[in-house]
Amino acid sequence: MRTQVAIIGAGPAGLLLSHLLHLQGIESVVLESRSREDIESTIRAGVLEQGTMDLLNEAGVGDRMRAEGALHHGFELAYAGRRHRIDLRELTGKSISVYAQHEVIKDLVAARVAADGQLFFGVRDVALHGLDGARPSVTFTHAGQAQRIEADFIAGCDGFHGVARPAMPQAGREDYQRVYPFGWFGILVEAPPSSEELIYARHERGFALVSTRSPTVQRMYFQCDPKDSVDNWSDDRIWAELHARLENRDGWRVTEGRIFQKNIVPMRSFVSTPMQSGRLFLAGDAAHIVPPTGAKGMNLAVSDVRLLAAGLDDFYRRGSSERLDRYTDDALKRVWRAEYFSWWMTSMLHTFADASPFQRELQRAELDNVVGSRALATALAENYVGAF
Ligand code: FAD
Ligand code: DHB
Numbered sequence: 001m002r003t004q005v006a007i008i009g010a011g012p013a014g015l016l017l018s019h020l021l022h023l024q025g026i027e028s029v030v031l032e033s034r035s036r037e038d039i040e041s042t043i044r045a046g047v048l049e050q051g052t053m054d055l056l057n058e059a060g061v062g063d064r065m066r067a068e069g070a071l072h073h074g075f076e077l078a079y080a081g082r083r084h085r086i087d088l089r090e091l092t093g094k095s096i097s098v099y100a101q102h103e104v105i106k107d108l109v110a111a112r113v114a115a116d117g118q119l120f121f122g123v124r125d126v127a128l129h130g131l132d133g134a135r136p137s138v139t140f141t142h143a144g145q146a147q148r149i150e151a152d153f154i155a156g157c158d159g160f161h162g163v164a165r166p167a168m169p170q171a172g173r174e175d176y177q178r179v180y181p182f183g184w185f186g187i188l189v190e191a192p193p194s195s196e197e198l199i200y201a202r203h204e205r206g207f208a209l210v211s212t213r214s215p216t217v218q219r220m221y222f223q224c225d226p227k228d229s230v231d232n233w234s235d236d237r238i239w240a241e242l243h244a245r246l247e248n249r250d251g252w253r254v255t256e257g258r259i260f261q262k263n264i265v266p267m268r269s270f271v272s273t274p275m276q277s278g279r280l281f282l283a284g285d286a287a288h289i290v291p292p293t294g295a296k297g298m299n300l301a302v303s304d305v306r307l308l309a310a311g312l313d314d315f316y317r318r319g320s321s322e323r324l325d326r327y328t329d330d331a332l333k334r335v336w337r338a339e340y341f342s343w344w345m346t347s348m349l350h351t352f353a354d355a356s357p358f359q360r361e362l363q364r365a366e367l368d369n370v371v372g373s374r375a376l377a378t379a380l381a382e383n384y385v386g387a388f
Contacts, residue, residue: 003029003118005312006138006151008126008164010039010119012101013284013301014157015108019059020309022115026316029118029149031140033158036109036121043188043261045101046211046219047198047295049386050094052302061107069099070212075384077371078201079349080364081248084371085197091374091381098198100213101298120147128154128167132278152279155308157301159285160270168277178343180267180291182206182350183226187238189218191257200293200349201246202367207293207350208245210254218257221292223350230262238262267291269343271335274328275304281327283308288335290342293349299386300338304331341383 005021007014010032018028032039048056048069056062073089089095112119124141137150156164192215199210206223213219222241242254270289275282284301307330311323323330348366352359370376 001029001147001149003027003149003151004316005029005153005155006136006149007031007155007157008128008138009156009158009162009284009286010034010105010109010121011157011159011284011301012104012108012298013286013305014155015105015112016055016059016302017155017157017283017305017309018117018119019061019108019111019115020305021312022112022117023059024309024313024316026312028155029151030112030120031123031126031138031149032119032121033123033126034121036119039121040102040106040109042102043100043186043219043263045292045295045298046098046213047299048097048099048104049299050096051386052299053097055302055306056104056107061111064103064107065097065099068103068214069097071095071097072197075198075200076195077349077367078199078246078248079203079367083199083250083252086371086377086381086384088381088385091378092385092387094385094387096295096385098212104298126158126163128156128164128280131167131169131280134279136279153312154280155305156280156282156286157284157305160289162286164280165272165282165286168280168282172274174273176269176271176273178269180269180346180350181226181353182223183228183264183266184209184221184292185224185228185230185233185238186219186221186261186263186265187259188213188261189220189257189259190216191218191255192216193218194255195252199246200345202349202351202363203245204351205241205245208242209293210246218255220254224264226264226266228264230264233262235259265292267346269339271332271339273332275331276324276328281308281324283331287331288339290338291346292342293345294338294342294384296338296342296386300335303334303386307331337383344383 005028209221211219283304
């Protein structure tokens with residue numbers, strides 16, 4: 001088989017790249033190890049920056065997002081018994097949308113299928129070859145058959161645990177990492193929204209987040225031990241924890257409902273550089289991870305592929321590899337700002353078991369500064385909506 005760009009991974013990065021390339025008249029093949037049903041139902045991110053929404057709209061895959069996603073013009077920071085609103089629209093002129101990642105995936109798969117795009121699900125044994133030459137190739141097994149794709153470029157969009165990053169030559173690589181001593185316990189609940197806007201809460205018992213998915217399904221998270229098991233958490237224990245962390249004397253209550261999904265996600269910050277080696281380019285979680293506080297992960301995957309698609313367009317249309325050669329530098333500028341922001345939000349809102357009383361007071365003073373200073377609130381809001 002021959003194509004122009006072989007894409008490994010059908011997450012937001014791989015599928016959107018394939019779709020953008022198609023709009024530019026560039027052929028690609030997407031290889032995904034999981035089934036279509038699996039990728040279309042895995043619960044992950046929920047917050048789309050304005051720039052992500054704009055790109056999905058421009059690419060013609062925003063109809064359902066516009067109809068079913070909820071626009072949010074602000075969110076709340078809760079701590080020390082009070083809630084404070086961060087008015088995103090007033091501070092930045094921009095908003096965000098809550099629309100689940102697996103719905104974005106469904107929209108992108110539908111668009112690729114409608115355009116007769118080549119997608120292989122359930123592939124095994126993906127291996128990359130000839131990365132330093134002009135004709136790299138990928139071998140894999142599909143439905144029991146060994147296959148080979150020859151391509152001009154390979155895009156490694158296969159997430160943190162994929163095969164593309166380890167296939168890069170190790171000489172000259174630099175990895176930056178921080179693993180946090182906590183995780184997020186996430187639940188999906190059948191209930192009406194507890195709040196019109198997201199609530200990020202800092203409490204002595206740990207961080208908690210009230211998010212939403214639809215008028216009938218809600219998403220909530222709370223800080224937990226990353227090694228804990230969901231089996232240790234009965235529904236009653238989860239509700240007791242959320243009530244304790246989120247409620248105070250103002251009378252607002254979390255609305256309970258049937259919990260139909262529970263999961264625990266570990267938290268890390270990670271950047272691997274460079275994001276290119278010869279004809280192999282990494283995009284999204286394959287190259288970098290942020291802790292989820294601040295909701296940057298999927299948005300970063302989208303901004304990487306926007307750059308990569310533009311670079312490939314220049315290559316095929318004008319014969320110029322200038323933008324492709326700059327890909328690592330251009331992508332990392334945004335990546336590091338998002339790394340900083342996600343680390344900041346995480347540090348400001350979670351409890352650290354080893355924090356001294358002095359550090360705990362500083363944490364509270366930082367929150368006081370953010371909600372009390374228009375300049376700091378604007379900095380937070382600009383980062384949150386992705387205005388950089
Ligand atoms: P992935 O979505 O991981 O996709 C990679 C794909 O590659 C997968 O489908 C995988 O099966 C496939 N694959 C892996 N290995 C191979 C292989 N060897 N061969 C073939 N295929 C392979 N981000 C936000 O922007 N906003 C949020 O609100 C947000 N909330 C989050 C909440 C949680 C609980 C979690 C866990 C994450 C959240 N994120 C959020 C992060 C976001 O989900 C990720 O950053 C995003 O999925 C990255 O997209 P990707 O396409 O790079 O990688
Ligand atoms: C969601 C996830 C996040 O990481 C976040 O900061 C806000 C919302 C969500 O899944 O809804």
